[in-house]
Amino acid sequence: MAHILIAEDEVAVRTFLIRAMESQDHSVTAVADGVQALHALQKGEFDLLLSYIVMPEMDGISLALQVSRDKPEMPIILITGFAKERQRAHNLESLMHSIVPKPFDLEKICGVVKNALDGS
Numbered sequence: 001m002a003h004i005l006i007a008e009d010e011v012a013v014r015t016f017l018i019r020a021m022e023s024q025d026h027s028v029t030a031v032a033d034g035v036q037a038l039h040a041l042q043k044g045e046f047d048l049l050l051s052y053i054v055m056p057e058m059d060g061i062s063l064a065l066q067v068s069r070d071k072p073e074m075p076i077i078l079i080t081g082f083a084k085e086r087q088r089a090h091n092l093e094s095l096m097h098s099i100v101p102k103p104f105d106l107e108k109i110c111g112v113v114k115n116a117l118d119g120s
Contacts (some may be wrong), residue, residue, distance in 0.1 A: 002047035002117050007037040007063060008079070009055040014093060017050060020106050021113065027113040034058025038066065046074065048116055053080040075116035079104070 004026050008014040014030050021028045029044065031037050037049070049067055053060035054061040064076045081102035097116040100109060 001025045001027070003027045003029070003045065004048045004050055004113070005037060005040055005046040007034055007049070007051040007055065007060065008120075009033055009052060013052070013079075017109065020109055021050075022115070023106075024110055024114075032056075034060065034063035036065055041067065048113065049074055049076045049118070050113065051076070051078055053078050068096075074120075077112055083104055 001024065004021050006014060006017050006021070006028060008017060008030070009032050014032070017092040018028050018030050029040050029046070032041055033049070033055045037051065038058070040046075049064070051060040051063055060078050060080075064078060067074060067076060077098045077100060078096055079100045079102060098112050101110055
C-alpha cells in the first residue's frame, strides 16, 4: 500500500496513528516533530504526510507549507486539537487535503487517509 510519514510529538497519539495506518497495510515512518519529518523526507519517498499542528522545533503548518512547495503532489493531512490552530490551518485549505480535529477515532482517521490516497 502507501508509505506514510507521521509527525506527532505525543507518543501515545503517534503510537495510535502508527497502529491505525499499519492496520490498513500501510508502511509508516513516524517522527516527533517537523524538523525530523523534513530529514525523513530527504531520505525517503512518501505517499502522504499526516502531521499534528502543534509540535516543538517546527510546527505542522510550517512543515506542510514546505512540503506543499517541495512536493506539491503529496497529500497532507493536519491534525489539531486547538480551535485557534484549526482556524490557522483552514486558511491554508487549498494546500491541505484535510484537517482532522481531535479527538478522532480509528474509523475517522483511516477514512480520511484512504480518501487522500484515493484523491477524493
